[in-house]
Amino acid sequence: MVILSTSKNKTKYLILGLLSEQPLSGYEIKKIVDIRFSFFWNESFGQIYPELKKLEAEGLARMLETLNEDGKQKSSKKFSITQAGQKELEKWLKEPVEKEMVRYELLLKLYFSNSISGSTMLEHIREFQIIHRKQQMIFDKFEEELNRDIDMHENHRAILMVLNFGQKVWKAYDEWCNEVISIIDQNK
Amino acid sequence: MVILSTSKNKTKYLILGLLSEQPLSGYEIKKIVDIRFSFFWNESFGQIYPELKKLEAEGLARMLETLNEDGKQKSSKKFSITQAGQKELEKWLKEPVEKEMVRYELLLKLYFSNSISGSTMLEHIREFQIIHRKQQMIFDKFEEELNRDIDMHENHRAILMVLNFGQKVWKAYDEWCNEVISIIDQNK
DNA sequence: GGCGGCATGTAAGTTGTTACATGATTAA
DNA sequence: TTAATCATGTAACAACTTACATGCCGCC
Structure with a gap:
């Protein structure tokens, strides 16, 4: 053992x-x-x-x-x-960072989406986009807040970097959603 | 109950x-x-x-x-x-897609990185970047493969969309890493 | 008087990981 | 012949979720 x-x-x-x-x-x-x-x-x-x-x-x-x-x-x-x-x-x-763990049910469904109609998949993606856009607004608000009272946290700079990760990744989500939506729309 | x-x-x-x-x-x-x-x-x-x-x-x-x-x-x-x-x-x-589940240990460490040196954090981020760049090469290879034999899978189109998600998000990871590395480097 | 938020905690169940046991087949 | 890979499976454990029990406090 x-x-x-x-x-x-x-x-x-x-x-x-x-x-x-x-x-x-x-x-x-x-x-x-x-x-x-x-x-x-x-x-x-x-x-x-x-x-x-x-x-x-x-x-x-x-x-x-x-x-x-x-x-x-x-x-x-x-x-x-x-x-x-x-x-x-x-x-x-x-200690070294362990591999992040992610599980996107959306991608699983998309991968197997042959078995359902395009419009159902479209709904799923729209829903995903809406939820993540809400989070983007929260990012913006929090970032603004941080930039206002610059010394609220001593780890202010690190927090901004973490936030920026979210901003970048969520933007990628949004762009992907737009692309996929237009592809599926064309093929309906 | x-x-x-x-x-x-x-x-x-x-x-x-x-x-x-x-x-x-x-x-x-x-x-x-x-x-x-x-x-x-x-x-x-x-x-x-x-x-x-x-x-x-x-x-x-x-x-x-x-x-x-x-x-x-x-x-x-x-x-x-x-x-x-x-x-x-x-x-x-x-059925509606359930919220994806993600856990980025890197962000947790970055958030608390006050307690360690900038160079340690830098190593963590470089490591993260290296690992994800390897995955990007895998994306490229797989996409090429898919585009070659276009009818290998009947769900070919869906697979490409899933792959594109990875491509976009991993690109966001990479850009974020570059930014954060340069910020930390400046402040050392 | 009741509702919502604050606050702590646990029991039961589910989900997920890890290590291990076992054996077949294949390639060097 | 030996190592790697293929292949199945389980037991023990660890991690995580959920529902529930309980009670306080403020306020409308």
Whole structure:
């Protein structure tokens, strides 16, 4: 039995990465991923909460005081990163990037589209285009925001690069949609 | 308890889709996915073999004769699609496309790259670029091949569109890499 | 008083990966 | 004859989703 220690479990590093910026609760982590990362990452509560527990047990994260000044229980449990956690994060950041994982159901359907009518396929592609155009508007808004208060995040420059990836790839999606739509339209 | 029947299990449809073109064995399915679909899909043996069994049990696929003319056992088990299977495939093809799923570890690392040196990040991006340039050459070769024997597959046109998706998106990757590399280089 | 958002958490199920076992055939 | 490739399969595990339970808080 060969033991391989390639760092799978990416949830761990996502959480450590976010905690390295500021203390956060599980709920806040989920919100950030949904809003800012959704175009290249996803996580569910079912992964985040257990992982936070595990990180605490391993000494990579620490739960902050859960009492208010008045002695009452706070509603949310915030976690901060420990030194060991920061070290673990940096170790992962230096490791080679594993192949991204993608699964485009649209392309699968298109590949097999012989079995259905062109107009059905057309609908699928139009739907794809609409959804991704909405995301493009979100990119624009976020980029504008970032350019306005330039020092909101110290990792401002890196965020812009990530955003730019989305912009470029989503633009490619859009152009492809236009091309494919016109091809299918001609052949109807 | 609410039962929702959105067709998850995509392996099923991938197999049905491939079988709708020609009878195939599990091994051949895996090969096709690895070679032709790898840029937008993946499957492992651990999914394919059990799924084939299930499809047969459900009457959506049928195992072909496993004896040669000389009465000896063939080494591979080929499956063909049944009428019920073809119907099931078409049903799925008409259903709305579910959101594609993507996970770019590179972007996650870039987002958190404050914690590491620019040169490490640069290496990651160069590596990403190299890997994807190799894929671009594969796209080119496959496209050329398709344009040569124009009737090799009856779904020739659809395949070209799928390929074109890869071409466009991979080009966007490449341009992004160049930009990001030059930005990081300037700031070193 | 009820609704929506905030907030934490888990149990059950599904999906997907990996390592391993096994054996046939082919090419050097 | 030995290594590679073809070929099938499964068991154990890891990852991930989903539905559900629970309760707070503010506000209309």
